[in-house]
Amino acid sequence: MIIPIMVYAGYLSFKNYSVNQITESEVIMQSFTAKLGQLSHFALSDGTQVWLNSGSTIRFPDKFVGDKRKVELEGEAYFDVVKNSGQPFLVKTNDLNIEVLGTSFNVSNYHNDSILEVVLVEGKVKLFSEYNNKEQTYGYLVPGRKAVYNKKERKVLAGKVDVDKYISWRDGVLIFRGDPMNQVVKRLSRWFNVDITIADPEIENYVYTATFSNETLSQVLYLLKVSAPINYKNVAPKVLANGELSKQKIILTKKEDKNTGDDKAISSPVQLVFFFAKEYGEILVIT
Structure with a gap:
């Protein structure tokens, strides 16, 4: 088991150059990946702060040249962008591009997800895509809103959200919620x-409200078990052909005894009260 930790990488830059003194051919592209189970925080050459979530990769130049500050992202990242009206900041993905001048926002774009999410904390961002050398602009996002891009349908929906839910991971x-x-x-x-896999389809109908801070995997699984008719089974990692161990596997199943939703206090790092509403399949955890 790997517990997420924060890795601070410092400034990933080399020398300070003026934009008019260098060309794009002199730029060195770099790639940085947050290891699985870890969070990373570092600054780009312009001072922009970047937080990378577990298993995420960002590609960026050692110095920004040209008319835009371009980076490429796969996975999830939070950006606190230094304002530069003469050189907008552009986050490129395989599906959607996010352009800003100076702002704070979160992007979630894992390759195996069917959607891409952008949550804006402050400032303003432009959302657009490029197909066949043509730009399609979907609109602009304002603070407190989330844009959801459907990768298959190439459509964007936006709505108001609780921003903290989407940026607390950093x-x-x-x-x-x-x-x-x-x-x-x-x-x-x-x-x-x-x-983690769900063996019983009925479990997928449950909804969950909780806040976890520094809990271990064992503690989180225990809370799931005591708050709803859920059991879990640990499957030991296997040795792969390359000699490495596979991921730890956890299977969630439904308890036969459904009367497990009595409110009670438990011993844990946080004070929790549990409530299980059978008719709605709802798990409510109040912290």
């Missing part, structure tokens, strides 16, 4: 670098 905190269990499992799997 502080080592996971927030769930009425999230379906399949989303909870996906985030926990990435967070702890494990493979």
Whole structure:
């Protein structure tokens, strides 16, 4: 089990150059990946702060030249962009581009997800894509809003959200607010670098509200077990052909005894009260 930790990489830059003194051919492209189960924080050459979530990769130049500051992202990152009206900041993905002057926002773009999410904390961002050398602009996002881009349909929907839920991960905190269990499992799997699967489809209908801060995987699984009719089974890692160990696998199943939702206090790092509403399949955890 790997518990997410923060890795501070400092300034990933070399020398200070004026933009008019260098050309793009002199730029050195770099790639930085946050290891599975770890969070990384560093600064780009212009001072822009970047937080990378577990298993995410960013590609960027050692110095920004040209009319835009371009970076490429796969995975999830939070950006606190230094303002430069003469050189907009551009986050490129395989599906959607996000352009800003100076602002703070979160982008979630894992390759195996069907959607891409952008949550704006402050400032203003432009959302657009490029197909066949043509630019399609979807609009502009304002603070407190989330844009969801459907990669297959190439459509964007936007709405107001609780921003903290989407950016708390950079502080080592996971927030769930009425999230379906399949989303909870996906985030926990990435967070702890494990493979959590749901064996009983009925469990997928549960929704979960909770805040986890510094809990271990064992503690989180225990909270899931005592707050709803859920059991879990640990499957030991296997030795792969290359000699490495596979991910730890955890299988969630439904308890036969459904009467497990009595409110009670438990011994844990946080004070929790549990409530299980059978008719709605809802798990409510109040912290």
